[in-house]
Amino acid sequence: MSFDVIVVGAGNAAMAAALSAAEAGARVVVLEAAPLEHAGGNTRYAAGQLRTTFDGANDLSSLVPELTPEEAARCDFGTYGRADYLEDIGRLTGYRCDPDLAEAIVDNSLATLQWMRTIGARFQLSYRRQSVKVGDRIRFWGGLPIELWGGGAGLVEAYHGTAAKRGIEVRHEAMAHSLVLDGRRAVGVEGWWRGEPMRVTGRSVVLACGGFEANTEKRARYLGPGWDLAKVRGTAFNTGAGLDMAMAVGARPHGHWTGAHGSCWDMNAPETGDLVVGDGYQKYSYPMGITVNLDGERFFDEGADMQSYTYSRLGKAILKQPNMVAWQVFDQRHVPLLLDEYRIRRITKVRADTIEQLAEKIEGMDRARFVETVRAFNASVAHLDGRIDLSQKDGNSTRGLPLPKSNWAQPLDQGPFEAYGVTTGITFTYGGLRISPDARVLDAALQPIPGLYAAGEIVGGIFYDGYPGGTGLVSGAVFGRRAGKGAADPLQ
Numbered sequence: 001m002s003f004d005v006i007v008v009g010a011g012n013a014a015m016a017a018a019l020s021a022a023e024a025g026a027r028v029v030v031l032e033a034a035p036l037e038h039a040g041g042n043t044r045y046a047a048g049q050l051r052t053t054f055d056g057a058n059d060l061s062s063l064v065p066e067l068t069p070e071e072a073a074r075c076d077f078g079t080y081g082r083a084d085y086l087e088d089i090g091r092l093t094g095y096r097c098d099p100d101l102a103e104a105i106v107d108n109s110l111a112t113l114q115w116m117r118t119i120g121a122r123f124q125l126s127y128r129r130q131s132v133k134v135g136d137r138i139r140f141w142g143g144l145p146i147e148l149w150g151g152g153a154g155l156v157e158a159y160h161g162t163a164a165k166r167g168i169e170v171r172h173e174a175m176a177h178s179l180v181l182d183g184r185r186a187v188g189v190e191g192w193w194r195g196e197p198m199r200v201t202g203r204s205v206v207l208a209c210g211g212f213e214a215n216t217e218k219r220a221r222y223l224g225p226g227w228d229l230a231k232v233r234g235t236a237f238n239t240g241a242g243l244d245m246a247m248a249v250g251a252r253p254h255g256h257w258t259g260a261h262g263s264c265w266d267m268n269a270p271e272t273g274d275l276v277v278g279d280g281y282q283k284y285s286y287p288m289g290i291t292v293n294l295d296g297e298r299f300f301d302e303g304a305d306m307q308s309y310t311y312s313r314l315g316k317a318i319l320k321q322p323n324m325v326a327w328q329v330f331d332q333r334h335v336p337l338l339l340d341e342y343r344i345r346r347i348t349k350v351r352a353d354t355i356e357q358l359a360e361k362i363e364g365m366d367r368a369r370f371v372e373t374v375r376a377f378n379a380s381v382a383h384l385d386g387r388i389d390l391s392q393k394d395g396n397s398t399r400g401l402p403l404p405k406s407n408w409a410q411p412l413d414q415g416p417f418e419a420y421g422v423t424t425g426i427t428f429t430y431g432g433l434r435i436s437p438d439a440r441v442l443d444a445a446l447q448p449i450p451g452l453y454a455a456g457e458i459v460g461g462i463f464y465d466g467y468p469g470g471t472g473l474v475s476g477a478v479f480g481r482r483a484g485k486g487a488a489d490p491l492q
């Protein structure tokens, strides 16, 4: 069988490319390194939150048709416009993001999610994570009212179901290691398929095979000391092979090669992601309490901003702490409000009636210093009553501490107390290939390499230092669609 377009990877970006190339009339093959039971990349592990522009309930009901006017009338969705989205990407990346790529994501976000519905993806309102009840109204926050039904796994199922119906061949255990060139043009891929040498050729190639987060050697080399010890939150198969393949034919690297999205992850989680637990190892209620290292010290401002804007930087902060470990501490005003991920079976948790007893139970903790940290923290905050509302910054800051907690600072004084042990979990790497807004891979002279496209985590120049939650899947789908369309075009 001969093909027009060869897609490397089988996650969000790859399948958006494959389906869009098939829609343009191309014969498509998808090469996936993982066996079927582990296929689908990081996409399969994703919670499925999606950041899109929207102008109130009408736009949202184009994604969630089940949203009735009565339900919409009970909710305050607000709006999230082009300027809001661009500002969030700009602010969190220190305004280093490639503006053309950022604009492409923002301007195509809603239309791309609408397209995803046509291939079978379903969406729902993110009540559990992104809303809060205020009186008799439900207020959504953080520009993220939409999430995938069934999470990333639901999306992978939808993509692959539709791909099968549309005659797209997906080969599992097909690991690409190099590109085939015809002159300057990328026309195929070589690798291994179930242990046998593989060579697949066509007219063009889409690389959508992720970053290098699952490669310990590359993590140490690019991200720096300690990152080799991080837990991998998602797939074990994103080892950076696509980056090597592209750079071997002259692709230009771009973006933040020493940067990665990393967050707080159960300290006893396995080396790489676990599809049964999924994102349950993450611990994202930290803005309510305090987080201390084994020296008993706080080391970041837990209330600096809303969780979806701070969580991606915590992995790096924890990496610098003794033993790469931190403990999130809560009291009974927080415990009933903790997210579901704090109530799973595989969890590293201690509980005690007093802070002193809690300190005793944490192995390796400087007990005296920990107790003193909590005492000083309690002395620095106003004793406010009432429920903590994480949907907006409340300005309840500590007073007089060298390291403030800028919002949601309430004393830890209602036992029993609970502490949760976390370490650095890496999600994906920020450095990658330089692409044009139409997803063509550029060379050192900033010229497109004919026949070569890229999308998803393999792309560099979008995220630096920080990341607005819910942008990864949208970015992959936007550029995946563009890559597939371009790769299918016989004139390109």
Ligand SMILES: Cc1cc2nc3c(=O)[nH]c(=O)nc-3n(C[C@H](O)[C@H](O)[C@H](O)COP(=O)(O)OP(=O)(O)OC[C@H]3O[C@@H](n4cnc5c(N)ncnc54)[C@H](O)[C@@H]3O)c2cc1C
Pocket: 008, 009, 010, 011, 012, 013, 014, 031, 032, 033, 034, 039, 040, 041, 042, 043, 044, 045, 046, 047, 048, 049, 050, 051, 152, 174, 175, 176, 177, 208, 209, 210, 233, 234, 235, 237, 238, 239, 240, 241, 242, 278, 279, 427, 428, 455, 456, 457, 458, 469, 470, 471, 472, 473, 474, 476
């Ligand atoms: C726990 C977790 C939660 C997340 N939650 C969210 C969220 O809520 N919202 C959001 O927007 N983002 C989220 N993300 C990030 C999001 O999952 C990624 O940005 C996105 O899935 C990346 O898609 P991709 O197609 O680029 O890569 P992937 O989905 O990782 O796909 C890459 C594919 O390439 C394959 N591959 C690798 N090397 C080769 C090779 N040499 N040959 C052939 N195939 C190869 C892999 O097996 C894999 O299938 C989360 C990530 C994790 C890990």
